Amino acid sequence: MISGGEKVELSKRQEQIIEIVKGNGPITGEHIADQLNLTRATLRPDLAILTMAGFLDARPRVGYFFTGKTGSELLTEKIRKYKVQEFQQIPIVVKESVSVYDAISTMFLEDVGTLFVVDDKSCLTGVLSRKDLLRASIGQQDLNTVPVHIIMTRMPNITVCRREDLLIDAAQKLITNQIDGLPVVKDTELGLEIVGRITKTTMTRVLVEITTDEQI
Ligand code: ADP
Secondary structure: OOOOOOOOOHHHHHHHHHHHHHHHEEHHHHHHHHOOOOOHHHHHHHHHHHHHOOOOEOOOOEEEEEOOOOOOHHHHHHHOOOOOHHHOOOOOOOOOOOOHHHHHHHHHHOOOOEEEEEOOOEEEHHHHEEHEEEEEEEEEEEEOOOHHHOOEEEEOOOOOOEOOOEEHHHHHHHHOOOOEEEEEEEOOOEEEEEEEEHHHHHHHHHHHHHHHHHHO
């Protein structure tokens, strides 16, 4: 379930209300109810849903008016409000000194495609992708003796995001930098602490959740 999201599937009556408000707005709840031969109390839940979903707006002592926004505009607005922290997943982290062999094992065991590398103070120093590990594996080195800090992509060349960032901005970074994942970081005195991860899989999950939970 997408947090903050309400399932919005308009009923016939709600469609009628929208039409009335479109044609007569601003219009009070009483007058809408009159036109439908219903009581104001009966309409209250419908008006609440339509207002919450953004189809209608209400001003005290003026009444309801149509916002003029289509379903897809409202959906776009909603997606643009998603924050990284609502969707971030747990980061999988290894130390700089672990061997390439152990990093490969971790990737399999944890079932992730990107590992983040940290120093002794648990601050972000690098990223390991599947291809980084594959590249190291087809060399002549002994994978048990090569530490990951030799082959990782390192700071300051790591693209990061923060919890309060917009999810859509994180998605843009994945596309622009042609990478599979971003560490979600927190600034500390010692460096960047890794608090989460955002990946292409996160974005796929969001897409599926939007279509199953949100029907605007
Ligand atoms: P793969 O290499 O498996 O296709 P990516 O596309 O994520 O996976 O990685 C491509 C390259 O970019 C790798 O060398 C990797 O170390 C690097 N990389 C991955 N994520 C980041 C990131 N967040 N910031 C900077 N470089 C990254």
